[in-house]
Amino acid sequence: MRRIYLDHAATTSLDKRVFEKMTPYFLDVYGNANSQHGYGRDAQKAVDTARDSIAKLIGAKPNEIYFTSGGTESDNWALRGAVKALKEKGNHVIISCIEHAAMLSTAKELEKEGVEFSYIGVDEQGFIDLEELKNAIRPNTILISCMYANNEIGTIEPISEIVKIAKEHGILVHTDAVQAMGAIDVNVATLGVDMLSFSAHKFNGPKGVGALYIKNGIPMARLISGGHQERTRRGGTTNVPGVVGFAEALRLTKESMAKDNEYVAKLRDRFVERVEKEIPFVKLNGARDFSKRLPSNADFSFEFIEGESILFSLDMDGIAVSSGSACSSGSLEPSHVLLAIGLSEEKAHGTIRFSFGKENTMEEVDYVVDTLKSTIARLREMSPLFNLKGEDKNV
Amino acid sequence: MYNEKVMEAFRNPKNVGEIENCDGLGKVGNASCGDIMQITLKIENDVIVDAKFKTFGCAAAIATSSTATDMIIGLTIEEALKITNKKVVETLEGLPPQKIHCSVLAEEAIKAAIEDYQNKKNGIKVENTEEKYV
Numbered sequence: 001m002r003r004i005y006l007d008h009a010a011t012t013s014l015d016k017r018v019f020e021k022m023t024p025y026f027l028d029v030y031g032n033a034n035s036q037h038g039y040g041r042d043a044q045k046a047v048d049t050a051r052d053s054i055a056k057l058i059g060a061k062p063n064e065i066y067f068t069s070g071g072t073e074s075d076n077w078a079l080r081g082a083v084k085a086l087k088e089k090g091n092h093v094i095i096s097c098i099e100h101a102a103m104l105s106t107a108k109e110l111e112k113e114g115v116e117f118s119y120i121g122v123d124e125q126g127f128i129d130l131e132e133l134k135n136a137i138r139p140n141t142i143l144i145s146c147m148y149a150n151n152e153i154g155t156i157e158p159i160s161e162i163v164k165i166a167k168e169h170g171i172l173v174h175t176d177a178v179q180a181m182g183a184i185d186v187n188v189a190t191l192g193v194d195m196l197s198f199s200a201h202k203f204n205g206p207k208g209v210g211a212l213y214i215k216n217g218i219p220m221a222r223l224i225s226g227g228h229q230e231r232t233r234r235g236g237t238t239n240v241p242g243v244v245g246f247a248e249a250l251r252l253t254k255e256s257m258a259k260d261n262e263y264v265a266k267l268r269d270r271f272v273e274r275v276e277k278e279i280p281f282v283k284l285n286g287a288r289d290f291s292k293r294l295p296s297n298a299d300f301s302f303e304f305i306e307g308e309s310i311l312f313s314l315d316m317d318g319i320a321v322s323s324g325s326a327c328s329s330g331s332l333e334p335s336h337v338l339l340a341i342g343l344s345e346e347k348a349h350g351t352i353r354f355s356f357g358k359e360n361t362m363e364e365v366d367y368v369v370d371t372l373k374s375t376i377a378r379l380r381e382m383s384p385l386f387n388l389k390g391e392d393k394n395v
Numbered sequence: 396m397y398n399e400k401v402m403e404a405f406r407n408p409k410n411v412g413e414i415e416n417c418d419g420l421g422k423v424g425n426a427s428c429g430d431i432m433q434i435t436l437k438i439e440n441d442v443i444v445d446a447k448f449k450t451f452g453c454a455a456a457i458a459t460s461s462t463a464t465d466m467i468i469g470l471t472i473e474e475a476l477k478i479t480n481k482k483v484v485e486t487l488e489g490l491p492p493q494k495i496h497c498s499v500l501a502e503e504a505i506k507a508a509i510e511d512y513q514n515k516k517n518g519i520k521v522e523n524t525e526e527k528y529v
Contacts, residue, residue, distance in 0.1 A: 308453035308454055309456075312405060312453075334429070344426075344427075345426065346426035349429040382449055
């Protein structure tokens with residue numbers, strides 16, 4: 001069966017060139033980067049080179065890049081580390097209400113430990129409410145965190161403006177750039193953030209490796225206690241092949257980013273245009289101004305039907321997508337992001353995220369739209385809501 | 396996560412639709428939870444001669460609707476009332492734990508449709524059954 005992958009926001013394939021760059025660090029240069037002998041020094045050299053390269057590509061100093069196991073650890077660390085280190089200064093944190101679960105569930109846990117959180121709302125396109133943010137600032141606010149680009153609806157948040165507001169009050173800013181890195185030219189120096197999370201597997205790097213950028217001079221406590229790795233701020237034997245692959249993936253991504261983004265956006269634009277024209281009762285969620293939206297993202301609500309059944313129907317035709325429906329997660333609650341932008345629960349349940357990648361083709365886009373049309377029509381035929389609304393079935 | 400039998404029932408569901416001038420209609424669930432199941436019955440001499448469904452819901456909801464309607468066609472209403480969600484799950488050779496509620500909805504929809512038939516038969520008027528659960 002033909003298979004088409006449209007879930008690049010979940011993860012991407014490993015670039016073959018990255019894989020080849022990593023191979024010797026599994027097989028030959030297997031030393032522990034912390035060992036003092038030659039094996040260790042060879043591994044350390046590779047880690048240093050990777051760190052230098054990543055730092056340069058995002059406008060940081062090498063000693064501001066801390067390797068982690070991925071985006072979730074970086075987010076956990078940023079939040080818990082700052083809260084712990086700044087305990088004396090205050091215990092209030094401001095985050096957006098559309099953060100990834102890596103942030104939100106950490107926040108929920110910290111709340112139980114007595115940390116206070118303000119959750120800032122977003123408008124119907126998913127942009128954070130800057131006025132609400134300003135009003136939420138208190139004398140004991142220690143950190144503001146807002147994701148750079150949303151994983152579900154692709155909206156790119158005004159991080160520079162958030163930094164400007166925070167700096168007036170001497171508050172630290174963290175951003176979860178897991179989705180943004182590789183799709184936007186992320187530069188920590190021009191952005192002015194104090195911390196930034198990112199992860200390799202979102203841009204054709206390996207899974208299980210990421211980083212937290214921590215600006216020099218920022219007070220941070222450890223999340224993972226252990227040896228002297230990562231300037232004693234993060235214990236654990238360095239994942240040498242992982243960080244080598246991470247650096248190479250970022251280098252290759254940045255090298256062809258302009259060209260790739262233009263291509264991927266073309267695929268996405270055609271998809272959006274055809275879906276909006278050819279399938280009735282749909283709504284594109286997220287930023288309408290595509291310059292403020294991830295080039296790979298198209299997130300659609302299909303009225304009268306449920307997302308998981310769309311997902312599995314497409315899956316049976318070899319098309320891989322993601323759903324904002326609760327049914328995929330096992331809870332009865334639909335996506336918090338979709339509810340935050342004002343969708344009804346019913347519409348949120350019928351939402352599918354399509355995320356394109358440079359391996360996709362225009363022909364695939366057309367095939368997916370054609371398949372989607374019949375899938376949606378078939379499921380609506382089965383839906384008691386479609387009749388109830390008195391809509392013309394032949395539309 | 397779903398077994399072959401569930402996927403097959405989802406892929407090629409039986410008894411999709413709505414019986415015109417049905418003798419019994421049951422509709423359960425609500426859109427905010429992501430499941431609405433509607434079952435319509437054609438009943439002659441207390442025997443279910445036809446059953447159709449319309450479902451808003453996940454793959455498991457559609458599969459259980461198809462299976463449950465299939466199971467009750469040809470049964471007397473007394474026999475149909477004995478169809479439990481457990482029997483629906485058994486016929487499907489299992490559902491993931493978080494999807495068991497779909498089979499419960501199927502059982503409830505059958506019961507609601509039969510109750511509607513009995514109410515009509517006994518001349519009991521229930522207002523607005525159509526929208527009751529939505």
